[in-house]
Amino acid sequence: MFKAVLIQKDEQGYRAETATVDESQLPEGDVTVKVEYSTxxxxxxxxxxxKAPVVRSFPMVPGIDFAGTVLESSNTSFKPGDKVVLNGWGVGETHWGGLGEIARVKGEWLIHLPEAFSCREAMSIGTAGYTAMLCVMALERHGVKPEDGEVLVTGANGGVGSFAVALLSKLGYRVIASTGRTSEAAYLKALGAADVIDRVELSSPGKPLQREKWAAAIDSVGSHTLANVCASMRYGGAVAACGMAQGLDLPGSVAPFILRNVALLGVDSVMRPQPARKAAWDRLARDLKGPLLEEIVKEVSLEQAVSAAKDLLEGKVRGRLVVKVAE
Incomplete structure (x- = not known):
């Protein structure tokens, strides 16, 4: 038996609660992991x-990422005692995820935890930091350099945004942070933002082509915000888009892409091939290690996860929520 957050949907309705689960209920997989931390x-x-139809089957243990220690494995790439990390692959949606003391998954979904990180540090970074690094790497592949001009980060108080600000700043870029919580300006500047703007400047419908402002951007918001970001890019600029907090729609124009040669770079973190995952984590080990992580994270217990999730959606959380799963 083990403890987990369990989501159920039946005649009593949709509900999530901390429950005790029998190991026999674990889904199929060739690696069983003792989860130490999730997010x-x-x-x-x-x-x-x-609030959205994320879960595809019930009952479901949520948690799209985790770090822990291998207990059992029939996969030749992993052995008991190995430290591993998982991001994405549909866990927490179609396959039981990380908000439980034990997880059973396919070995092809795991990577070995970089030696630079503890399990807690890995989940302090989690899918948010890993996604932010994928965005940074996408901009680098496009040729964006610090001397090209300012880089905008939207949703900057969130997990992806916080890490994007920190990573870009450390790499020498001048970062402008957009947020709906300008009261957190001091936090964002501590992460490395040169300036902070209110998201209202970007979140309403705007002109298809606007004054050129930014050399590049990382957007986790979508909808009107992403459309306005694209409309305000400098000639030859690039936008790495990875989120949809405002919406899935893109109510914009082709004008920035045709008239200013702007590139819209889609960044997926869920089904990313293993080489790209390993490359991103290796970069994180090089560029993010240090006390910065503690500025971004807040730790909660497994029992607090359900209420903390509600606070997250209500915009009451800055940075990252790390869940200590193991006792």
Whole structure:
């Protein structure tokens, strides 16, 4: 038996609660992991609260990522005692995820935890930091350099945004942070933001082509915000888009892409091939290690995860929520 956050949907309705689960209920997989830490991402918040149809089968243990120690393995790439990390692959949606003391998954979904990180540090970074690094690497592949001009980060108080600000700043870029909580300006500047702007400048419908402002951007918001970001890019700029906090729609124009040669770079973190995952984590080990992580994270217990998920969706959380799963 083990403890987990369990989401159920039946005649009593949709609900999430901490429960005791029998190991016989674990899904199929060739690696069984003792989960030490997981996280609460925006998608986890949607799953736990039922605000969006994230969960595809019931009952479901949410948690789109985790770090822990291998207990059993029939996969030749992993052996008992190995430290591993998982991000994405549909866990917490179609396959039981990380908000439980034990997880059973396919070995092909795991990577070995970089030696630079503890399990807690890995989940302090989690899918948010891993996604932010994928965005940074996408901009680098496009040729964006610090001397090209300012880089905008939207949703900057969130997990992806916080890490994007920190990573870009450390790499020498001048970062402008957009947030709906300008009262957190001191936090964002401590992460490395040169300036902070209110998200209202970007969140309403705007002109298809606007004054050129930014050399590049990382957007986790979508909808009107992303459309306005694209409309305000400098000639030859690039936008790495990875989120949809405002919406899935893109109510914009082709004008920035045709007239200013702007590139819109889609960044997926869920089904990313293993080489790209390993490359991103290796970069994180090089560029993010240090006391910065403690500025971004808040730790909660497994029992607190359900209420913390509600706070996350209500915009009451800055940075990252790390869930201590193991006793």
């Amino acid at each position: 609460l991402n925006y998608k986890d918040g949607l799953a736990i609260t039922g």
